[in-house]
Amino acid sequence: MTKKTDLRILRTIQSIRKAFYELIPEKGYEAITVQDIADRAMINRNTFYLHYQNKPDLLDTCMNELxxxxxxxxxxxxxxxxxxxxxxxxxxxxxxxEQISLNMTFYRSMLIEENRIYPFQAKMENIIKDKLMEGWKPAQENSVLAISKELLIEYLGSAFMGIVIWWVKNDKPLPADEVSSQFSRIVAYGHLRTAGIAVEEEN
Structure with missing residues (x-):
C-alpha cells in the first residue's frame, strides 16, 4: 500500500512540474497562477499546496534540483x-x-527567449565557470598570462552559454559530441581559422 501511495505522489509531482514547464513559454512565469498549474496538471489547488508552498517555491525546487x-x-x-x-x-x-537532453522541456523553459528565468541561467553559467577554474595551475610558478585569467573565464563562460542556448533553442541541430568538438576547436584556433577563412596578418 505504501508503494502505491508513493507512486501516486510521484506522479502528482511530475504532473505539476510538467504543467509548469509547459506554461512558462506559453504565458511567461509572472503571468502563471497556481490555478493555471492545477488546471493543466488536472489536480485541485489543495493538492498543489500539499507539495509546494507557492509558485516561487515550485520554481526554486525545480531549479535547485536540476x-x-x-x-x-x-x-x-x-x-x-x-x-x-x-x-x-x-x-x-x-x-x-547530454544532461540537458534528459530534461529538455525544463531547460527550454528556463533558457529561451523572453520567458527565460535569468537567475537559472546565471547559476548554470557559474557552475561552468567554477569547473573551468578548478585545478587551474600556471605552467610555471611565476608565469603570467597575456590576458586576465578572470577575463578569459568570463569570455569562455559567456561563449559556452551562448552555444548551449543556441543548441536548446534550435532543438539540438547537431549531436552533443560534434558541438563540443567544434566549440573546442573555435576556442583553440579562433572562429575565422576554424571556419577555413584566411586571416591576413598586418605588417
Missing part, C-alpha cells in the same frame, strides 16, 4: 592540470548538453 544534478555531472569531468585544457572544455560541454 542545477544540483547538472553540477554533480560536471564535477565528475576530469580536472585540468594545465593552464587551460581544451579537452576539459570539450568534456564539460558534452556533459552539459
Amino acid at each position: 542545477l544540483s544534478e547538472l553540477k554533480e555531472a560536471v564535477v565528475l569531468c576530469p580536472i585540468s592540470m594545465s593552464p587551460f585544457s581544451l579537452s576539459l572544455l570539450e568534456t564539460v560541454m558534452q556533459t552539459v548538453l
Whole structure:
C-alpha cells in the first residue's frame, strides 16, 4: 500500500512540474497562477499546496534540483592540470548538453527567449565557470598570462552559454559530441581559422 501511495505522489509531482514547464513559454512565469498549474496538471489547488508552498517555491525546487544534478555531472569531468585544457572544455560541454537532453522541456523553459528565468541561467553559467577554474595551475610558478585569467573565464563562460542556448533553442541541430568538438576547436584556433577563412596578418 505504501508503494502505491508513493507512486501516486510521484506522479502528482511530475504532473505539476510538467504543467509548469509547459506554461512558462506559453504565458511567461509572472503571468502563471497556481490555478493555471492545477488546471493543466488536472489536480485541485489543495493538492498543489500539499507539495509546494507557492509558485516561487515550485520554481526554486525545480531549479535547485536540476542545477544540483547538472553540477554533480560536471564535477565528475576530469580536472585540468594545465593552464587551460581544451579537452576539459570539450568534456564539460558534452556533459552539459547530454544532461540537458534528459530534461529538455525544463531547460527550454528556463533558457529561451523572453520567458527565460535569468537567475537559472546565471547559476548554470557559474557552475561552468567554477569547473573551468578548478585545478587551474600556471605552467610555471611565476608565469603570467597575456590576458586576465578572470577575463578569459568570463569570455569562455559567456561563449559556452551562448552555444548551449543556441543548441536548446534550435532543438539540438547537431549531436552533443560534434558541438563540443567544434566549440573546442573555435576556442583553440579562433572562429575565422576554424571556419577555413584566411586571416591576413598586418605588417
